[in-house]
Amino acid sequence: MLIPHPLLGLRDAQEFTYLGDASLIHRPDGMAENAAETFFDYVYLRDNPAGVHRELWFHEQGDRSWLVVTRDTTTHEILGAELARDVALAAKGGAQ
Amino acid sequence: MRFSGFRVIKEALTGYKGWGPLWRNPEPQPSYDYIIVGGGGHGLATAYHLAKVFGGKRIAVLERGWLGQGNIGRNTTIIRSNYLLPGNEPFYEFSMKLWENMEQEFNFNAMVSQRGILNLIHTDGQRDAYRRRGNAMRFAGADSELLDHEQVRAMYPWLNFENARFPIKGGLMQRRAGTARHDGVAWGYARGADLLGVDLIQNCEVTGFRIENGKVLGVETSRGYIGAGKVGVAVAGMSGKVMAKAGMRLPIETHVLQAFVSEGLKPFIDGVITFGAGHFYVSQSDKGGLVFGGDIDGYNSYAQRGNLPVIEDVAEGGMALMPAIGRARLLRAWGGIMDMSMDGSPIIDRTPIEGLYLNAGWCYGGFKATPASGYAFAHLLATDRPHETARFMRLDRFERGYVIDEKGVGAQPNLH
Amino acid sequence: MTDLAPMTALGGSLARAQSFGALAIAENADLALASLAQRRGAAQPVPMGLALPGPGLWHAGNGMAAFWTGPGQWMIEAPGRAAEDFAGAVKQAAPECSVTEQTDAFVAFEIASSAGAAPILSLLAKLVNIDAAGFGPGSATRTGLEHMSVFVIRRAEDRLAVIGMRSAAGSIWHALESAAARLQGE
Structure with a gap:
């Protein structure tokens, strides 16, 4: 698989290590009332879709960026990649 | 029809006219007491033990394709009980003991070979x-x-x-560990279950669950609605997809594991050798092919095929351990999809939905567990109590903090 | 008092060098390295008059060079200054950045071709999974080489540098030597 790195172009997936579902970016509030339940959900439960999956890949043998890669788990076709930093900042309303 | 050496000789002398199909191909009934979703090793073993040991009646196995089309039909055939943790080891040893008596019990040659x-x-x-x-x-x-x-x-x-x-x-x-003929295991359990009256229904895909007031009433299938007292799901890599139809998210990711067979060579590997540090394990089949594999590819996949980097990694591991295989040619490679759980250990448990039971999370090690998984799941379905050896394999263990983490790597399935 | 003698990453008293046909591989023991990271929101610095390159690039000037290592991060190289406090000099020139001494963390190998670009491209194709044709002079990237993490820099048409972990110096040399020797045999 070749991952289209937003800064470096197509790179061999071997240069990356895989973490899993991109929802892991959105860590719940550990001080909230229901933190035990939300953390159980966050740490252990997955949608695990057969089809389009947004997932975190770390460019370890590269520029050490975390990417959010969109990939079809039934074909391994890679549909796009973004810097996870941009995704996380956009979720926070774009504030730096 | 019983298999025996005498029978084989008799058929050989009479033109093999006495062999028939090993099981019926029945139409689904409107309802059953028990429905097992998934006609793989674990589902068939469950139906067999349910009928044989626990006296279950009106049992059906629903299989979306053909019996044994999944990981029971494509694995590296290793049976063993060399686990560490108390949540696992008694279960796998129970399985080992079932392997040792399996062929006599269901009168079918599964080629169980305790080669170590x-x-x-x-x-x-x-x-x-x-x-x-x-x-x-x-x-x-x-x-x-x-x-x-x-x-x-x-x-x-x-x-x-x-x-x-x-x-x-x-x-x-x-x-006492070794190998077994994987297809033979599926066929033996299928035939055994069929003889005990279990309906094995192929080309019957479960498309949904009918659930009312938190209780399962039956399943919607590609061949119509089938009512059920209890429904047990044993669908390995498809667990997430199937249980999503019941509105459940699981502590499971589906990953691809590759395995390989070389051309046939003269016998030189007596048993199974694992080189964990180099991500390689190997045995030699009775036909002479080296059967070997390594790590999972490491990313979510339902593709039933992996990628080249892992093939290279496995080959490098093999060459580091046994340079003699350098000139052996690869005959076959394949990928199977694995239900990788969050702690690397399986789940045999009730679900929050009454009458719906789950058997999943076998990761890349489900084959050796086939007999005990079927026995324990049948025990659970029949009695609503976990089998003694499977009592730690609970679905809610993650929430309660009782994970069974053999490798101690935490909630990251691709590291187990 | 103990008589301390410096040794190179490969363990010799002199830097190792060997030729394989058109390719010459040399351990570069005199290369000073310092990493530079820009603080969030700060302007991109121009340390000692050196313009810092964009993603995937290497740029030389003023007796130094820099290559991009990640967003807002660069490695600064200075040939012949390994024995000096080069990181201190960079920090003085870019006080608003985070600067870390890297000389002794890495080993550098300089590869020169006496037959133009072709042997360099063949070596690249053997060693790393990057598109050699698209990796022209002025390109730099980190990638994997026999499972080790290395920086590869195309310093010129006929020159390549491989910078890797100092503790893996022997393994990197072995990889380079084997690949170059095989090319010689082809």
């Missing part, structure tokens, strides 16, 4: 860990032996003992 498994040791730390594991195995009634360098050399003199990074210092041996 050797886990190689390269460092003092690893020897300590394997000594501990060997002791844990003995606590559960399994056999284990710690071999030194010379004992391993006597068994397999052609291994690369002087590898600079991973010199071989010894091994943990389980002599």
Whole structure:
């Protein structure tokens, strides 16, 4: 698989290590009332879709960026990649 | 129809006219007491034990394709009970004992061969860990032996003992472990279940669950609605997809694992050898092919095929351990989809939906568990109590903090 | 008092060098390295008059060079200054950045071709999974080489540098030597 790195172009997936579902970016509030339940959900439960999956890949043998890669788990076709930093900042309303 | 040596000779002399199909191909009934979703090894073993041991009646196995089309039909055939943790080891040893009596019990040749498994040791730390594991195995009634360098050399003199990074210092041996004919296991359980009156329904995909007031009433299928008292799901890599139809999210990711077979060679590997440090394990089939594999590819996949980097990694591991295979040609490679759980251990449990039960999370090690998984799941379905050896394999263990993490790597399935 | 003698990453008293046909591989023991990271929101610095390159690039000037290692991060190289406090000099020139001494963390190998670009491209194709044709002079990237993490820099048409972990110096040399020797045999 070749991952289209937003800064470096197509790179061999071997240069990356895989973490899993991109929802892991959105860590719940550990001080909230229901933190035990939300953390159980966050740490252990997955949608695990057969089809389009947004997932975190770390460019370890590269520029050490975390990417959010969109990939079809039934074909391994890679549909796009973004810097996870941009995704996380956009979720926070774009504030730096 | 019973199989026997006499029968084989008689059929050979009479033109094989007496052989018939091993099981019926029935139409689905409107309802059953028990429906098992998934006609793989675990589903068939569940139906067999449910009928045979627990006196279950009106049982159906629903399979979306053909019986044994999934991981039971494509694996590296290893059976063993060399686990460490008390949540696992008694269960796998129970499974080992079922393997030892399986063929006589269901009168089918599953080619169970107790040729031994050797886990190689390269460092003092690893020897300590394997000594501990060997002791844990003995606590559960399994056999284990710690071999030194010379004992391993006597068994397999052609291994690369002087590898600079991973010199071989010894091994943990389980002599009762070995291999079995994977398809034979599926066919034996299928035939055994059919003889006990279980309806094995192929080309019947479950498309949904009918659930009212938190209780399952039956399943929607590609061949119409089928009512059920209890529904047990044993669909391995498809667990997430199937249970999503019941509105459940699971502590499971689906990953791809590749395995390989070389061209046939003269016999030189008597047992199973694992080179954990180099991500490689191997055995030799009765036909002479080297059957080997390594790690999962490491990313979510339902594709039933992997990618080249892992093939290269496995080949490198093989060459580091046994340079003699360098000229052997690869005959076949395939990928199967694995239900990788968040702690690397399985789940045999009720679900929050009454009457719906789950058997999943076998990761890349479900084959060896087939008999005990079926027995324990049947026990649960029949009695609503977990089988003694499977009592830690609970679905809610993650929430309660009772994970069974053999490798101690935490909630990251691709590391288990 | 103990008589301390410096040794190179490969363990010799002199840097190792060997030729394989058109390719010459040399351990570069005199290369000073310092990493530079820009603080969030700060302007991109121009340390000692050196313009810092964009993603995937290497740029030389003023007796130094820099290559991009990640967003807002660069490695600064200075040939012949390994024995000096080069990181201190960079920090003085870019006080608003985070600067870390890297000389002794890495080993550098300089590869020169006496037959133009072709041997360099063949070597690249053997060693790393990057598109050699698209990796022209002025390109730099981190990638995997026999499972080790290395920086590869195309310093010129006929020159390549491989910078990797100092503790893996022997393994990197072995990889380079084997690949170059095989090319010689082809």
